[in-house]
Amino acid sequence: MQHQFDAIVVGSGITGGWAAKELTEAGLKVLMIERGRKIEHQVDYDTETKAPWELPFRGLGDAALYAREYAVQRKNRHFNEFTEGHFVNDKDNPYETGADTDFTWFRSYQLGGRSLTWGRQCYRWSDYDFGANKRDGHGTDWPIRYAELAPWYDKVEEFVGVSGAKEGLAQLPDGHFQPPMALNVVEQAVRERIAAQWPERCLTVGRTANLTEAKEAEGRSHCQYRSICARGCSYGAYFSTQSSTLPAATKTGLLTVVTDAQVEKVDYDPKTRRVTGVRWIETKTGARKAATARLVFLNAGAFNSVHLLLNSASEAMPNGLANGSGVLGTHIMDHANTLSVIAEFPGFSDRTSFGNRPTGIVIPRFRNLETLDGQGFTRGYSYQGGALQSGWSRGKRMAGTGAGFKDDLQQVGPWRMVLVTFAESLPRASNRLTLGKATDPRGVPQLEVHFAHGAEEHAALADAKEQAAVMMTAAGGKVLMGMDRPGPGGSAIHEMGGARMGWDPQTSVLDRFSRAHQVANLYVTDGAQMSSSACQNPSLTYMALTARACAHAVEQMRAGVI
Amino acid sequence: MAVDRREFLSGAALLALALGIPVAAVRLSDMADADLPTARQRVLAREVSQLVIPRTGTPGAGEVGVGDFLILALAHGLDGSREPASASSPAGEPMPLRPDGSLDHLLWLERTLDRAGGGDFLGAAPQARAAMLAKLDATAFPPGPPPADPSPWALVKGLILTGYYTSQTGAAQELRYELVPGRFDNDIPLTPGYRAWSSDWTAVEFG
Structure with missing residues (x-):
């Protein structure tokens, strides 16, 4: 089969940017797909230099508008009149919650995703964290330990630029x-x-x-x-896709970026037991498009990557792509x-x-x-x-x-x-994501969140x-x-899990390289892969795991496995 | 009688121009007709703003358009001003509600102050107006822990402060405003007369 791309990366946030950078720098031709609008570094930061008196609502924003269209996002501390353009419109992007669930899902659908709006805290996890599930029996044992991840932490910290005291x-x-x-x-x-x-x-x-x-x-x-x-x-002084990974990936000449494109399904070929590409909806026109690749990385954000797997169910995989274990969607967490x-x-x-x-x-x-x-x-x-x-x-x-x-x-x-x-949020089977009954305005089933501390x-x-x-x-x-x-739930904006990593294909979705147990050319390297939550901010760990997974994927391609 | 929308908007623009501040500062976008104030209420909002923050070395709140900001903010539900409200006060007095069930803060303020002023607050002498407002404020902010059922005045006063300290005059003349500090000095002396920074966002949020 002739593929259009070596790799497709779904999502352009913190981990999508990293995947695009690592894969293109390894020489792969990459398509990065973002559901939101394009935001160009420096050019499109419309409110960056505005003073409160230059905005109609002095920075507080139009509470009446927020009540109508940003009913969830308005509860985010970082959401205000200066930043409202960097968060989703809840009315256009609905989700459902279970009967006893109160879950605020804070989202940024745009080029750069939440890398533009994140809290920027960067903490390594330790073996107290990677060993936690094994120690007390909650969740499934992490198939990795700190020593394996340490060099990848080194790599991403150096590029990100993390200030801190030893x-x-x-x-x-x-x-x-x-x-x-x-x-x-x-x-x-x-x-x-x-x-x-x-x-x-x-x-x-x-x-x-x-x-x-x-x-x-x-x-x-x-x-x-x-x-x-x-x-x-505009100073590029904090790490974002725009300031950091996107320029690096673009410099290779191997990156294609498509925005305003909501990925609906990942295609799976039961004969080869490989994914072959993805399908998306152009959000501006409603047109349906597709592309093929040898390798697919899901970096849509923890819940959206799980959503995509659930929505990619097929005759061969009726409970969702890579869900032979049945645990896909379960054990979600948020601090x-x-x-x-x-x-x-x-x-x-x-x-x-x-x-x-x-x-x-x-x-x-x-x-x-x-x-x-x-x-x-x-x-x-x-x-x-x-x-x-x-x-x-x-x-x-x-x-x-x-x-x-x-x-x-x-x-x-x-x-x-x-x-x-x-x-720390414990991984529980009852905290889970499913496909809801209703659809979003583009006709895609909504995600349903069931969660309780x-x-x-x-x-x-x-x-x-x-x-x-x-x-x-x-x-x-x-x-x-x-x-x-x-x-x-969701208040910490550290929602994660749902496609957990583990030793056993019977009880986990991903292997120790963030790759689907069942599908050798499918990687999920955002928060969905997490088997436990630690109590540290997780983004740095997602980045290290992404860089590590990219190296593994490239190795597998060179070895002819993918 | 309600102010004509065009007159209201153009009046706001003229006020802004007269003060040399950007028109956007008091742009009153998207006000439903039902939310437009009466001419008297607009004067009242300006006067009350000026009493809270009067002219000292810098202009006062009424002078820089905070009255209109207050009207806009109340219409658009800032600081929770359009949440459902109780139809009677803790003392059992009826409270004026908007059709959506929220308190009509402006009408409440007008009635409350007029009652204190023997029927016409705006007709009272300037010093008497200041004293009446001070009394309302003292009742709303008693010593000790904040009341469980706060007076509507607390919300109105909060929006007046927001309006003033986010205006160019309040933020950059009365206080200091620096968009790009460029450095972090972690420990410097705080000397008498040191003016606070309106651009200390953390202080504004958590202070």
Whole structure:
């Protein structure tokens, strides 16, 4: 069979960009298909330099419009009038939820996907994470361990440009870092005061995909400390498809990009037991198109890659492509997260900072490491947040009108520290994706999400709230409030799983190289492949797994297996 | 009597031009006819904004168009202003609702202040108006924890503050605005008279 392309990559976000880069740099002719619109680096960041007074709703956005058309996306902290163009219209992109499911699915359908809007936190996983399922029996054992992934972490960190501090922690391995951003005065004090009392608890600056040193060869400047990343960054100072992987892939001359194309099915040939290509709908015209390739990478985002596999059921594979095990769609996860503490910090009222650091702090996991702590959960949680000084918006809570009130709000407000917990989400068969009954406006079956956090996640958040208060108080803070109830599923925007990796084709969808057990030329290298969730932000691990899978696929092609 | 839409929009544009700020700052897009204020309500919104944030070394909120921003924001449901509301106050007084079941904050404000002003708030002397508003504010923000059932004034006041500190005057003259700091100074002295940064987005969001 004559194929049009060596490889098709479905999706152009964080992992799709990586797949396109790695495969083209290996000499493959690649088609990358994106369902959303084209966004050109620098040219199309329409609101990047706008001031609030230049927008009709001053940056808050038209709440009436959002209620009608962005009913889910509007709940995302990063969604506002500046960034609304970087999120999906919920009305045009509906999904269903099970009877007892409250799931906010935050999505960015556009060239670059969520790489334009992500939180940019980059953390390695450790063997506490890859060994977790085996240790406590939840989920299926990961078929890989840290040592196998470490060189791939090195590779992607170097290219991404991750700034961070080395701390020598087994549960959060150090990486190939650019110089760290600095802690502010309160964070530094809290770091020292926590370490004095709990040597195993480390407050460190967030490891973030924002450059502290320019990468001139790639046309990327160092961070300008604006912290408005989700508008798009013409400096290329944070890692996105547009700033990083797309230029690299384009430079090879081997990349074809198609946008406004919603992939509907992956074609499978039962005779060869190979996928042969994909079919898509041109979203602007409704026309149906197809292309063929020797190799297919799914990078549509965890839930959409699973959706595509489910929707690609055929006579030969009636329960979904690569779903001989029957576990496709099951064991989805999303970190249980909540605002664990807000505390005021007196004693620093004569100090401030200048510039907007685009990352906070992290306090890595300290629970259930060498021994299980017996607190009702067997995994970990970690805090992210930071110290900040209140601005004018504190006036919304204060009594006062008139000149004195105005003068007061002209001053910098008191220091506060905020800690948000991300607790590990256990892989459960009952948390799953299925095809729904209704279709989207283009006639494709909607995805149906069934999801609930369990007792372990609730116990972790309860402990996190308590420990956050204890640490803030010990560090000299005055606790104002804290919560221990998780937000709806999806709140962490770390939804993952559904096509889990595992040793056994009977109980997992993908093998240890992110390749379908049943289909030797089909790889799924986004969040869908995850067998557990750890409590770290997962994108860096997706990237490392993608680079590793690409190397494997190229090897298989050269060996004539694919 | 409701203000004619064209008159309202052009009035906003003229106000903007007079103040030398971009017209977009007070563009009133897509207002349903039912949401247009009366002429008196528009004056009231401007006056109340100016009382919350008066002219000091910089112009006050009413002067920079925050009254119109408030009207637009309430019509479009900013800060939850078009969520379903209770038809009576905790004290049992009837509350004016819009047809969609949300509180008509502007009408509530007009009635509340007129009642305080013996029937005509706008007709009262300037100092008396300031005192009446201060009293309403003090009731809405009592000492101690915030009331479980907040006064509608808290939402109105919040939108006035948003309107002012996101205006060019509030953001860049009263406070300071820097789109591209270019660096992060993690620990510098905070000296008396140091003006806050409206472009400290984290402070605005979490502060």
